[in-house]
Amino acid sequence: MTNLLVKLFIRKEAELPAAQRKAAYGTLAARVGIVANLLLSGTKFAAGFFAGSAALISDAANNLSDILSSLVSLVGFKLAAKPADEKHPFGHGRYEYIVSLAISFLVLIMGVDLLKNGIAKIIHPAPVLASPLLIVILAACVIVKLWLGIFNLSLAKRADITALKAVAKDAFGDCLSTAAVLLSIVLEKLFDWRVDGYVAVAVSLLVIWGGISIFRDSVNPLLGKPAKKETAQELTAFMCGFDARILGVHDLVLHDYGMGRIFAVAHAEVPAQCSLVEIHEVMDALEKAAGERFGIHLVLHTDPVDTQNRQLEQLKKAVETIARSMDEHYSVHDFRLSDDGEEMAFDLVIDSDIQQESEKIAQLLEQRIIAVVGEKPRAKIQVEFSFTERKKMKKT
Numbered sequence: 001m002t003n004l005l006v007k008l009f010i011r012k013e014a015e016l017p018a019a020q021r022k023a024a025y026g027t028l029a030a031r032v033g034i035v036a037n038l039l040l041s042g043t044k045f046a047a048g049f050f051a052g053s054a055a056l057i058s059d060a061a062n063n064l065s066d067i068l069s070s071l072v073s074l075v076g077f078k079l080a081a082k083p084a085d086e087k088h089p090f091g092h093g094r095y096e097y098i099v100s101l102a103i104s105f106l107v108l109i110m111g112v113d114l115l116k117n118g119i120a121k122i123i124h125p126a127p128v129l130a131s132p133l134l135i136v137i138l139a140a141c142v143i144v145k146l147w148l149g150i151f152n153l154s155l156a157k158r159a160d161i162t163a164l165k166a167v168a169k170d171a172f173g174d175c176l177s178t179a180a181v182l183l184s185i186v187l188e189k190l191f192d193w194r195v196d197g198y199v200a201v202a203v204s205l206l207v208i209w210g211g212i213s214i215f216r217d218s219v220n221p222l223l224g225k226p227a228k229k230e231t232a233q234e235l236t237a238f239m240c241g242f243d244a245r246i247l248g249v250h251d252l253v254l255h256d257y258g259m260g261r262i263f264a265v266a267h268a269e270v271p272a273q274c275s276l277v278e279i280h281e282v283m284d285a286l287e288k289a290a291g292e293r294f295g296i297h298l299v300l301h302t303d304p305v306d307t308q309n310r311q312l313e314q315l316k317k318a319v320e321t322i323a324r325s326m327d328e329h330y331s332v333h334d335f336r337l338s339d340d341g342e343e344m345a346f347d348l349v350i351d352s353d354i355q356q357e358s359e360k361i362a363q364l365l366e367q368r369i370i371a372v373v374g375e376k377p378r379a380k381i382q383v384e385f386s387f388t389e390r391k392k393m394k395k396t
Contacts, residue, residue, distance in 0.1 A: 173210035
């Protein structure tokens with residue numbers, strides 16, 4: 001069904017640039033969401049009114065809020081697809097995350113309202129007029145909402161769209177809430193257990209938790225988050241394998257501006273013996289190749305490495321071994337040896353979440369270096385923090 005809808009409503013989908021493809025997917029998902037939730041909301045309101053079910057009416061109101069979320073998504077993706085301009089040179093792609101943030105607020109507001117209605121139903125319980133038709137309607141609603149969640153998640157995975165992941169998560173939460181309402185009606189019909197109000201409260205808590213989860217997922221890319229492990233590994237491997245003169249890559253930072261607009265900065269280690277012009281040509285070619293391969297605007301900084309100094313290479317390997325013995329994720333780069341051989345200087349990369357322990361880690365590493373290498377050359381350690389989920393990858 002997903003492939004059919006994409007073929008019907010998105011022309012030449014495979015040929016679209018990343019930003020346009022995301023916008024097309026988002027627009028399609030929003031339109032399908034409006035139609036589906038309008039049908040679900042109307043059906044549940046009617047069924048809840050005749051059955052006298054507060055839980056079902058609450059669930060219908062939740063679907064009504066989903067229509068508003070879809071409308072917000074529709075507008076948001078239109079704005080996100082706008083090209084870069086003088087005031088926004090990186091484009092408008094982060095509207096994608098603002099859309100997700102707006103959806104989270106709508107979900108939270110609706111969740112609090114549902115909670116109040118559920119509590120009122122517990123205080124003043126009333127029987128639910130269940131019927132086989134009502135049960136069938138609710139079962140059908142669960143199936144429709146489940147499909148809607150799968151549909152949004154499928155589109156989200158095709159182009160890594162945060163807003164659609166939020167919509168999918170909300171849909172799966174609605175699926176569970178409708179199933180809970182169905183269970184409460186069945187229990188009252190079979191055992192005369194009036195749990196409608198309690199189920200309404202449970203549904204509201206699910207909705208509130210879903211809103212909090214969507215809020216967290218939306219804020220992270222706006223604040224800035226590390227590059228995904230797979231993306232960092234693939235890009236680093238590509239750069240290391242591009243040319244024999246690229247000895248290693250580190251300090252990879254990815255800036256995500258939404259809708260597939262990604263800017264990357266990295267340091268590439270190159271032989272110090274190569275000429276500046278020669279390395280400049282290699283870096284230019286690599287930046288262009290990365291753009292064509294990944295659609296990423298890459299900027300490279302070169303770090304010269306003395307590949308003919310045997311003592312330096314031996315010391316570097318020894319320090320790397322010691323650092324990894326402390327933590328397999330620690331990495332060392334920019335290794336330098338003074339002209340008189342009295343001092344070795346290098347950068348140690350550790351996880352960002354242990355910044356408060358950086359001084360202690362540097363001291364411990366220095367002690368272990370002295371125990372293995374000796375007091376000379378002295379170790380001058382500069383601690384840095386990783387901007388990716390995985391540290392430096394060396395070419396094999």
